[in-house]
Amino acid sequence: MTTVATAPPRRRRGLTPLWLLLPTAVVLGVLFVYPMWQLGLLSVLDFRQAQVSGGQPTRFLGAENYTRLFGDPRFWSVLTATVAFAAACVAATLAVGAGLAVLLTRISRVPRLLLSLAAMAAWAVPSVSGSTVWMFLFDTDLGLVNQVLGLDGYNWMYDRYTAFALVGAVVVWHSFPFVMVTLYAGIEAIPRSVLEAAAIDGSGAWRTFWRIMVPILRPLIAIVVIQSIIWDFKVFTQIYVMTRGGGIAGQNLTLNVWAYQQAFASGEYGLGAAIGVVMMLILLVVTLLYLRTLRRSGEPL
Amino acid sequence: MRTTRRLLDAVAIVVAAVTVFPIYWMVLAAVKPPGEIQSLDQRPWTLAPSLDAFRRVISVDDFGRYFLNSVAVALVVVAASGLLAFLAAVALTRFRFRFRTTVLVLFLIAQMVPIEALTIPLFFLVRDLGTTVPGVGLNTLGSLMLVHTAFTLPFAIWMLRGFVAAIPDELDEAAQLDGAGRFTILWRILFPLVAPGLAATSVFSFITAWNDFLFARTFIISATDRQTLPMALLVFFKPDQNDWGAIMAASSLMTVPVLIFFLLVRRRLVAGLGGAVKD
Numbered sequence: 001m002t003t004v005a006t007a008p009p010r011r012r013r014g015l016t017p018l019w020l021l022l023p024t025a026v027v028l029g030v031l032f033v034y035p036m037w038q039l040g041l042l043s044v045l046d047f048r049q050a051q052v053s054g055g056q057p058t059r060f061l062g063a064e065n066y067t068r069l070f071g072d073p074r075f076w077s078v079l080t081a082t083v084a085f086a087a088a089c090v091a092a093t094l095a096v097g098a099g100l101a102v103l104l105t106r107i108s109r110v111p112r113l114l115l116s117l118a119a120m121a122a123w124a125v126p127s128v129s130g131s132t133v134w135m136f137l138f139d140t141d142l143g144l145v146n147q148v149l150g151l152d153g154y155n156w157m158y159d160r161y162t163a164f165a166l167v168g169a170v171v172v173w174h175s176f177p178f179v180m181v182t183l184y185a186g187i188e189a190i191p192r193s194v195l196e197a198a199a200i201d202g203s204g205a206w207r208t209f210w211r212i213m214v215p216i217l218r219p220l221i222a223i224v225v226i227q228s229i230i231w232d233f234k235v236f237t238q239i240y241v242m243t244r245g246g247g248i249a250g251q252n253l254t255l256n257v258w259a260y261q262q263a264f265a266s267g268e269y270g271l272g273a274a275i276g277v278v279m280m281l282i283l284l285v286v287t288l289l290y291l292r293t294l295r296r297s298g299e300p301l
Numbered sequence: 302m303r304t305t306r307r308l309l310d311a312v313a314i315v316v317a318a319v320t321v322f323p324i325y326w327m328v329l330a331a332v333k334p335p336g337e338i339q340s341l342d343q344r345p346w347t348l349a350p351s352l353d354a355f356r357r358v359i360s361v362d363d364f365g366r367y368f369l370n371s372v373a374v375a376l377v378v379v380a381a382s383g384l385l386a387f388l389a390a391v392a393l394t395r396f397r398f399r400f401r402t403t404v405l406v407l408f409l410i411a412q413m414v415p416i417e418a419l420t421i422p423l424f425f426l427v428r429d430l431g432t433t434v435p436g437v438g439l440n441t442l443g444s445l446m447l448v449h450t451a452f453t454l455p456f457a458i459w460m461l462r463g464f465v466a467a468i469p470d471e472l473d474e475a476a477q478l479d480g481a482g483r484f485t486i487l488w489r490i491l492f493p494l495v496a497p498g499l500a501a502t503s504v505f506s507f508i509t510a511w512n513d514f515l516f517a518r519t520f521i522i523s524a525t526d527r528q529t530l531p532m533a534l535l536v537f538f539k540p541d542q543n544d545w546g547a548i549m550a551a552s553s554l555m556t557v558p559v560l561i562f563f564l565l566v567r568r569r570l571v572a573g574l575g576g577a578v579k580d
Contacts, residue, residue, distance in 0.1 A: 038422035124563035129552035205375030
């Protein structure tokens with residue numbers, strides 16, 4: 001390993017870092033690694049309410065939970081919904097976040113302060129209370145939105161797509177500040193002279209953004225994109241609270257909420273675990289892409 | 302040029318207003334008298350503010366207790382995760398050892414794990430732990446403290462690493478030459494210097510623990526006096542008629558402390574985040 005060769009000479013004996021890492025290793029081992037192993041194990045077992053509280057013997061099923069899952073048209077529809085919902089949220093979050101980051105660089109001090117304070121405030125709002133206030137704003141009768149738009153008695157949660165759109169709006173509202181703040185910091189770090197040179201050469205704002213800022217900020221944008229994918233793929237609270245656990249007849253289920261409902265509402269712990277494993281594999285692929293991007297950008301770990 | 306700037310300023314102010322509007326609406330609804338909440342003609346102001354909804358929430362539904370539960374969980378998580386992350390960050394920046402990069406990558410991967418998927422095995426783990434170790438089983442605040450400490454750790458370590466690395470090596474070497482032991486270097490030299498970084502990390506740990514809905518929903522099944530805020534809030538949703546005044550009052554109680562805290566440490570937070578993202 002090259003790191004060993006370049007390391008400064010150390011007088012400390014080798015055991016110390018192990019002692020420092022030990023508490024973390026114990027906590028993560030018990031609450032992270034072991035449950036992951038258990039998740040995999042549960043997914044190949046016949047583990048239902050009867051086994052949990054009824055004392056029925058646990059049976060090894062092999063891939064049966066998975067074949068059941070993949071043979072269920074519901075799974076494919078939920079998977080599609082999850083991917084589409086996450087993709088829409090990521091796209092919207094990035095568009096809003098990046099747009100506002102650029103906007104921040106072109107405005108006066110006071111509006112800039114106001115906008116960043118407002119974004120910070122939205123960021124800080126807990127997802128449960130953020131969900132409740134948006135539900136109130138879009139309430140059928142007492143909601144401000146329906147009253148202003150004259151949509152008396154219109155329920156946004158009845159339709160699958162408006163319900164998803166509303167949840168998505170809350171997700172974007174919660175997550176665009178991270179993108180905005182991160183990209184703004186990145187843009188500010190671009191040397192002034194580069195942007196001035198572009199302006200002198202007659203490059204407009206749109207062109208400067210795509211031809212200069214985006215290439216320079218590529219590593220940062222990669223990080224922001226991947227983080228957003230990971231967050232939006234795992235949205236739980238907003239969906240659970242706003243659609244009351246998955247919407248009418250489960251029309252607003254995503255993999256996450258579905259796994260939870262299978263396990264804790266239907267007592268199908270084995271099947272829920274199988275959904276969890278599928279989710280974990282999908283995110284693992286995303287993570288590997290992330291790591292590759294980090295390495296490409298010359299990240300010294 | 303000047304008119305463009307004026308226009309952009311105006312756009313920014315409008316966006317800022319739209320962004321804060323839900324928060325304003327929440328606090329406003331919390332202080333509106335019941336008659337105005339039930340009104341079919343909602344106004345963006347109130348001429349008769351009342352604390353009625355807060356009174357209802359705190360006295361009738363014992364919201365104060367849930368508030369304290371949430372505070373207790375969040376504070377323990379901040380302290381435990383901060384301490385463990387500090388030690389781990391020192392190990393990962395001050396020492397070169399085999400598998401160091403592997404460990405770092407593992408912490409990165411750990412941040413990506415869908416924690417929600419782990420609720421199923423964790424539910425059984427906590428249930429079984431509870432039979433041997435009192436205080437961490439189902440229906441205890443200890444169980445929440447435990448899982449949140451674990452799940453905030455990877456990010457906290459990742460973030461603190463940048464702060465520890467920023468302290469010049471010469472400093473602890475000089476201390477060592479002066480005869481300071483390892484323990485002294487750790488607590489008297491590094492710890493005070495990393496304190497600002499710890500503050501930034503704490504905000505994230507605090508918010509994760511404070512906002513948690515999933516584990517509170519899963520672990521606290523029957524002991525209502527151990528509930529935390531996010532779950533307690535859902536009590537006000539009734540099948541027939543939601544008590545919006547109470548919901549908004551409870552939401553405000555849950556939001557405003559975090560909001561103030563967040564805005565106060567804003568600069569430090571952004572610096573810390575930049576550190577975590579960039580290095």
